[in-house]
Amino acid sequence: MQIRLAGIGGQGVVLAGVILGEAAAIEGLNVLQTQDYSSASRGGHSIADVIISKEPIYDVMVTRADVLVALHQLGYDTVKNELRKDGLLIIDTDLVKPDREYVGAPFTRIAEESTGLALTVNMVALGYLVAKTGVVKKENVEEAIRRRVPKGTEEINIKAFRAGYEEGLK
């Protein structure tokens, strides 16, 4: 499965990709993660690609995404053409105005309401993605979060992930 996460710098898109990849690795799946971002630390486009497969992975980047998660209009506009025609588009409904079918929720608002921190939006979106696709197990994502987020922020990130996951089950 080819998954592309797109947003702007500062939204934690790359970290979400790394955690998704780590979860797949914990499950014993083959996984590749690459990123593309502008040199600005905030405000430029930011893209994380994750390819997960039982077979060996030869691709080095997402070429035809099965799933596109867009957290910002700039990220969406940059990569929207690489989503398959029948692919799944997941958006932050407050921040992205798409021109095709989509699912989604106001992820940034959910982040603020559940943890008080808008910057946990990446974990909310990740939870929603995992609930909608089942690409990896929820428990493995939570283990990956514990391994990868800064010490002391594990619980707040898992809380945001679960809020997104619950939203995705609706």
Add this chain to the structure above:
Amino acid sequence: MRYPFPVGRSDFIQGDEAIARAAILAGCRFYAGYPITPASEIFEAMALYMPLVDGVSIQMEDEIASIAAIIGASWAGAKAMTATSGPGFSLMMENLGYAIMTETPLVLVDVQRGGPSTGQPTLAAQGDIMQAIWGTHGDHSLIVLSPATVQEAFDFTIRAFNLAEKYRTPVVLLTDAEIAHMRERVYIPNPEEVEIVNRKLPQNEEEARLPFGDPHGDGVPPMPIFGKGYRTYVTGLTHDERGRPKTVDAEVHERLIRRIIEKLERNKENIISYETYALDDAEIAIVSTGIVSRSAVRAVKILREKGVKAGLLKLNTLWPFDFNMIEELAEQVKKIYVPEMNLGQLYHLVKEGANGKAEVELMPKIGGEVHTPMEIVERVVG
């Protein structure tokens, strides 16, 4: 021995991180470097890990000093490594030659980015292939390895140390920005699972007096270690078997340089590594190395589905080079394609090997992106 990272299990890490961990497992205990994108993460990992394994990691004033420091460390008995990218690799060329001339085991990682000069710091390229092989002046040989995955970056780093020790030579690990920064699942073995080769040491006074001789007839002299009781003279000047400068004696020069080249040439079969994919009945061959090989495998699969008998030869070593193997391939196939992320470097080696037995066509690409499988497919089917 406790390792500062998990062993005996898989982890999800970047190519740069894999190279650092592999170096530690291979026994590297001295790292000297100067930060440069996209190789800096190797240095960051070494700075973190080395103190925890009683090793040394130093930031030097530049890349010239970095390679000089690891040459010194190697003569003091340590397994040593440095890592850099194009601009720093250029600065290291003179001392790379010194390491070849003094037969100093070391590992030099070049994480290729777009060049020349500072070029494209964050983007991948394969523009340093010829420089890795021929960048330093004078007649010489060395070993160049080229990984295509993060697992290979890990495995080939361990192999680089072992080859450096076995043949008393510098080894260049030639990777690129794409592999350096991509994350993949990598198996990090237990130390007991890792094959370790250590350099030959002199067994007696007599051997220690001939640090540039050939007492075993294999072209690889035992290496006396500084501080172990032997008096050794090490120079970049042409030297005799005892290490004394002999700069105008043609015979001494020829004997030294030919032995340095021959010690690798005669062991080609043990050094050269490659993989093939669907090559047995192929009529069209793709020859590639490094990151592009991944797209090439996919391209071969797609071509086979289209009924084109295509196959892949993926080169894991770039030097020594097996020209005969390419000639045999050229006798088998109608045409050889060489996709590479430059304007033609591996192509020239393949063309020389093919020796006119098959047409060889270059598929160049520069700018920072890897060839897509379809770009290769479309070029083959026209």
